[in-house]
Amino acid sequence: MSENLARQFLIREDVVFLNHGSFGACPRPVFETYQHWQLELERQPVEFLGRALTENMRLPRTALATELGTTPENIVGLTNATTGLNIVAQSLDLKPGDQILTTDHEYSALEKTWAYVCRRTGAEIVVVNIPLPLETEAQFTDAVVAGMTDRTRVLFLSHITSPTALLFPIERAIAEARKRGIWSVIDGAHTPGHIPLQLDALGADFYAGNCHKWMMAPKGSAFLHARPEVQGLLNPLVISHGWTAQSRDAGAKGAFGNSPFIDEIEVQGTRDPAPWLTIPTALDYRRDNDWVSVQAHCQALAQDTARRLGVLTGLEPLSAPQFCAPQMVAMPLPECNTEQLKIDLIERYNIEMPVFKWQDRCIARLSVQGYNGKAQMDLLISALTDLLGLEADLAVRATQAEGAA
Ligand SMILES: Cc1ncc(COP(=O)(O)O)c(C=O)c1O
Numbered sequence: 001m002s003e004n005l006a007r008q009f010l011i012r013e014d015v016v017f018l019n020h021g022s023f024g025a026c027p028r029p030v031f032e033t034y035q036h037w038q039l040e041l042e043r044q045p046v047e048f049l050g051r052a053l054t055e056n057m058r059l060p061r062t063a064l065a066t067e068l069g070t071t072p073e074n075i076v077g078l079t080n081a082t083t084g085l086n087i088v089a090q091s092l093d094l095k096p097g098d099q100i101l102t103t104d105h106e107y108s109a110l111e112k113t114w115a116y117v118c119r120r121t122g123a124e125i126v127v128v129n130i131p132l133p134l135e136t137e138a139q140f141t142d143a144v145v146a147g148m149t150d151r152t153r154v155l156f157l158s159h160i161t162s163p164t165a166l167l168f169p170i171e172r173a174i175a176e177a178r179k180r181g182i183w184s185v186i187d188g189a190h191t192p193g194h195i196p197l198q199l200d201a202l203g204a205d206f207y208a209g210n211c212h213k214w215m216m217a218p219k220g221s222a223f224l225h226a227r228p229e230v231q232g233l234l235n236p237l238v239i240s241h242g243w244t245a246q247s248r249d250a251g252a253k254g255a256f257g258n259s260p261f262i263d264e265i266e267v268q269g270t271r272d273p274a275p276w277l278t279i280p281t282a283l284d285y286r287r288d289n290d291w292v293s294v295q296a297h298c299q300a301l302a303q304d305t306a307r308r309l310g311v312l313t314g315l316e317p318l319s320a321p322q323f324c325a326p327q328m329v330a331m332p333l334p335e336c337n338t339e340q341l342k343i344d345l346i347e348r349y350n351i352e353m354p355v356f357k358w359q360d361r362c363i364a365r366l367s368v369q370g371y372n373g374k375a376q377m378d379l380l381i382s383a384l385t386d387l388l389g390l391e392a393d394l395a396v397r398a399t400q401a402e403g404a405a
Pocket of ligand 1: 021022080081109110158162189190210
């Protein structure tokens with residue numbers, strides 16, 4: 001299966017690409033639609049970015065809203081999830097002493113965003129430790145809820161975490177936040193196209209996601225979802241033609257005929273909307289290629305590879321399987337020079353995979369997408385065995401086990 005699919009992607013054949021998680025990768029038919037839109041833009045820029053844009057954006061907005069269980073009016077199209085989360089973080093009215101509750105598994109760019117907001121507002125960040133291995137939902141929710149105080153104004157959580165590739169069970173934490181009048185802000189950079197996502201049912205106040213990672217749309221296709229009740233709290237980061245001094249009351253019209261929420265945030269000066277216009281093709285590609293089955297195959301391959309490495313290293317997984325992102329797994333490594341290991345993997349084996357230190361752990365984060373296959377996993381295991389001297393470790397542990405018995 002994956003050999004056929006591999007031919008449909010543009011990833012260089014000489015690279016064993018095990019890092020879909022960072023920037024995604026686009027299948028050929030999707031990329032062709034993307035180029036079609038770019039060409040259309042170039043052929044008549046005034047028509048494209050002026051008269052036709054509002055109408056052209058309608059189809060992707062509706063397709064994405066349907067896919068993600070919400071209505072088109074609740075979604076604005078952006079270049080990346082970081083922008084969406086910045087809009088929220090920089091809009092919310094925070095004062096000195098207010099608390100932003102978050103975890104120790106968050107993405108570094110967003111940690112910086114909240115640090116910036118705190119410096120400007122006098123609010124403070126409270127970081128709760130999510131213990132590892134994560135084995136029960138209660139372990140997660142109890143840790144988060146224990147961090148809530150009468151000063152907590154914002155709960156900021158990744159849905160799928162970057163350094164640890166965990167699928168956080170965020171549902172109950174969001175509900176607890178709502179009960180206490182705390183705004184929930186969710187970083188869903190890795191979830192669209194990766195897990196079944198129903199935004200309205202999830203009930204977060206603000207949710208930003210990327211379509212350019214696991215949905216496989218072109219880079220620059222992201223969104224911010226906001227519940228209707230909180231849309232009026234948001235201000236655009238860039239004030240442009242979409243801004244009006246009007247009220248944001250229900251039923252108000254924005255400068256381009258959408259709601260003020262959409263028009264104010266989406267219109268940010270001249271930009272290329274082609275990635276967003278390609279979203280319907282990315283969704284069609286997934287349906288036409290039975291991506292649900294492809295994903296199940298990828299998940300099995302990721303879990304099996306992590307298990308094989310675990311046998312060699314003797315290290316426990318970071319979570320029970322249900323809290324591991326389906327197509328991404330953070331595999332613990334023995335103490336090593338992670339920077340050097342990453343270089344050796346690419347230079348000696350052409351394996352592209354993030355390897356890093358996180359807290360006191362060494363981690364290799366494996367992504368498995370439809371273009372990856374079993375032979376690549378075998379190569380990865382043999383490269384890590386070689387570079388980390390794992391066979392020797394295994395022999396030592398076998399001897400120790402014999403001694404103990
Ligand atoms: C958890 C998380 N949040 C946010 C981002 C940022 O995504 P983007 O650069 O598309 O804004 C990433 C990127 O990998 C991520 O892993």
